[in-house]
Amino acid sequence: MVKRAIFGGSFDPPHIGHVLAVSYVLLTEMVERVTVVPVFKHAFDKDMAGYEDRLALARAAFRHLPEVEISEVERELPTPSYTIRTLEALSAQYPEDELRLLVGADVLVDAHRWVRFDEVCQLAPLLVLGRVGVQSQLDCPAVLPEVSSSQVRAWLAQRPAQGLLGQGLLGQGLLAQAAIEQLRQALPTAVLREIEARGLYPAG
Numbered sequence: 001m002v003k004r005a006i007f008g009g010s011f012d013p014p015h016i017g018h019v020l021a022v023s024y025v026l027l028t029e030m031v032e033r034v035t036v037v038p039v040f041k042h043a044f045d046k047d048m049a050g051y052e053d054r055l056a057l058a059r060a061a062f063r064h065l066p067e068v069e070i071s072e073v074e075r076e077l078p079t080p081s082y083t084i085r086t087l088e089a090l091s092a093q094y095p096e097d098e099l100r101l102l103v104g105a106d107v108l109v110d111a112h113r114w115v116r117f118d119e120v121c122q123l124a125p126l127l128v129l130g131r132v133g134v135q136s137q138l139d140c141p142a143v144l145p146e147v148s149s150s151q152v153r154a155w156l157a158q159r160p161a162q163g164l165l166g167q168g169l170l171g172q173g174l175l176a177q178a179a180i181e182q183l184r185q186a187l188p189t190a191v192l193r194e195i196e197a198r199g200l201y202p203a204g
Contacts, residue, residue: 005030005102006090006124008037008083012048013195014061015152015186017104017144021129024143025102026067030127033067034102035090040074040081043115051075053198060190084116087123099124104131105140106148147186155179155186156201 005025011018022034038054048054055070062068073089074081083101091099101124108128111117130142158179183192195201 002033002094002097003031003100004033004035004094004097005100005127006035006037006087007102008039008086010042010046010048010149011036011038011054011058011061012046012149013054013057013152013187013191013201015147015149015191016188017131017147019061019188021102021104021144022062022065022068024129025127026065031100031102033069033097034062034065035069035071036062037071037074037086037090040077041079043080043082044110044113045080049200053200056198057191057194057200060194061188063190082115084114084120084123087120091123100127101125102127102129104129104144106131152183152186153201155182156195157203159183159203 005022007018007022009018022036025031026034036058038051038058039048040051042048049057055072058070062070071090073093074086077085077089087099087101101120103126105128114120128140129144130140131144132142132146156179160180187195
């Protein structure tokens with residue numbers, strides 16, 4: 001039986017914390033495979049970049065990990081995208097696998113808003129990873145850095161209008177310099193290249 005983690009999210013954009021979470025559960029052999037599921041239409045009605053763009057960013061973020069696949073399962077499911085529906089579909093797709101739901105401790109704050117949360121936990125028991133700066137009642141290691149997609153989008157809005165790739169810091173304003181440094185630490189380079197190539201998250 002294959003142990004498979006399901007890792008869903010907006011991935012708007014995927015950042016280093018997402019990649020580290022997946023790498024952690026694979027390297028510690030908590031699971032053997034990871035299925036990354038970019039949300040199609042967020043259950044909490046979040047405004048997001050287009051689905052095709054976020055799929056491409058997720059593929060760029062995880063393409064160096066052969067144990068990871070990017071699933072488009074939510075494209076075919078009713079909207080909004082509820083985790084329980086996604087897990088039911090993936091359970092049917094991988095009937096022989098033992099599913100676990102990989103989440104950061106920060107998302108559990110909204111667990112009371114999830115549809116059929118008890119059934120989610122039964123179908124795919126949670127694998128919870130702690131994040132620096134996030135308090136949790138669960139005894140989980142704080143293995144993830146203090147970074148979020150919303151913060152990354154804010155830094156992207158502060159970057160130079162001509163983009164980041166190949167740009168040095170000289171001649172940039174202090175705000176742009178800080179944003180460049182933060183982005184280089186927070187985003188996999190492959191994701192940053194894809195963002196620039198697609199013209200996503202335009203500078204403010």
